[in-house]
Amino acid sequence: MSVRRRGTAAAALALAAALSLTACGGSSDGAGTSGPSAGAGDKKAVAQGGDEFADAARKTAAMGTDAKAGEWPRTITHAMGETELKAQPKRVVVLDVGELDNVVSLGIKPVGLAPTEGSPELPSYLKKDAGSPKNVGTINNLNLEAIAGLKPDLILGSQLRAADKYDELSQIAPTVFSLRPGFTWKENYLLNAAALDRTAEAKQNLAAYEKKAKALGEKLGADKPTVSMVRYMPDGVIRLYAGASFIGTILKDAGIPRPKNQQVNDLATEVSAExxxxxxxxxxxxxxxxxxxATDKSKAQSNPLWKNLAAVKAGHAYDVPDETWYLGLGVTAAEEVLADLDEHLTK
Known part of the structure; x- marks a missing residue:
């Protein structure tokens, strides 16, 4: 294995933003579990995101390889530079749920997984096909000894999650990092697929997803309802997920409109229970x-303001699985979300 550090201006710009996020702790949606909270009245704080970071993330996440199918060795260009893979990987360790979703959708059972603190078990929607990957710590607290003990021949993760561990991981096995999880999930999928020589399959899976998203949009017709995305976080943080998020991309692909305060190119805006x-x-x-x-869900939903919301009065407020809608970050989760949207929006 050889690694050459050839970064890009986009990667350098995004690294600073990514590291500031990493310091907050991860919620596997591309941002920290902590952050600015909303103040009194109508004042809102914006969770991590932004146009500049978005552009850098997309440019970096889109990198990969020009290798032909079946061609080895191959060099993968990624967020941390270049990594050479001498042969097709067989023992893969994934450092987040997005990478888990990616490899499982391509027919690969990883040997190791770093789950999130908020969902420490193997996600239920992937259990059937994921095999029995060994725990290698969590996304914010990797166990390098456990990773090395699995003797992987490929490690997949992201710069946002583990930039400070990249050198050590690269000593264990060839390591390929996207810039960040979240709204760049499609680019991340293709990057992971390139390292596994599964690009054709990944493109087919994305095309199938796009077809389902378009079909849902057509089924809903011209007068589509607005969809508000609420996520209750620890320490009283309540996020209204916006455009630069995993769920934001799915709603956009289906042409489903959002309330005005969620029509921003950031991960989310934040409000208080009040x-x-x-x-x-x-x-x-x-x-x-x-x-x-550990959240303010009960406090917020006991508030008369919640009970008087039009969606709540109409019976159009639903709890959804966090593991797919917010933590999934891959094509399998995206299709699960589309199925849930179809079920609820077309009753």
């Missing part, structure tokens, strides 16, 4: 990161 009326839309879909008791 301002939960800002979460209104024709439909509200709610996720919870980790233990609901």
């Amino acid at each position: 301002n939960i009326d800002q979460a209104d839309g024709d439909y509200i879909f709610t996720g919870v990161y980790g233990d609901p008791k």
Whole structure:
């Protein structure tokens, strides 16, 4: 294995933003579990994201390889430079749920997984096909000794999660990093597929997803309802997920409109339980990161402002699985989300 550090301007720009996020702790959606909280009244704080970071992320995540199918060795260009793979990987360790979704969708059972703190078990929607990957710590606390013990021949992760561990990981096995998880999930998928020589399969899976998203949009017709995405986080943080998020890309692909306060190119805006009326839309879909008791979900939904929301009164407020809607970050989760949207929006 050889690694050459040939970064790009985009990667350098995004690294600074990524590292600031990493310091907050991960919620596997591309941002920290902590961050600025909303103040009193109508004041809102913006969770991590932004146009500049978005552009850098997309440019870096789109990197990969020009190798032909079946051609080895191959060199993968990624967020941390270049990595040479001498043969097709057989023992893969994944450092986040997005990479897990990616490799499982391509027919690969990883030997190791770093789950999220908010969902420490193997995601239920992947259990059938994921095999029994060994735990190698969590996305924010990797166990390098456990990773080395699995003798991997490829490690897949992201710069945002583990930039400070990249050198050590590269000493264990060839390591390929996307810039970040989240709204760049399609580019990340193709990057991972390139390292596995599964690009054709990945493109087929993405095309199938795109077809389903378009079909849902057509089924909903011209007068589509607005969808509000609410996620309850630890320490009283309540996020209204916006455009630069995994769920934001899915709603956009289906042509489903968002409330005005979620029509921003950031991960999310943040509100408090006292301002939960800002979460209104024709439909509200709610996720919870980790233990609901560690969040303000109960406080927010006991607020008369919540009970008076149009979506709540109409019976259009639904709890949805956090592991697919927010933590999945891959094509399999995206199709699960589309199925849930179809079920709820077309009743």
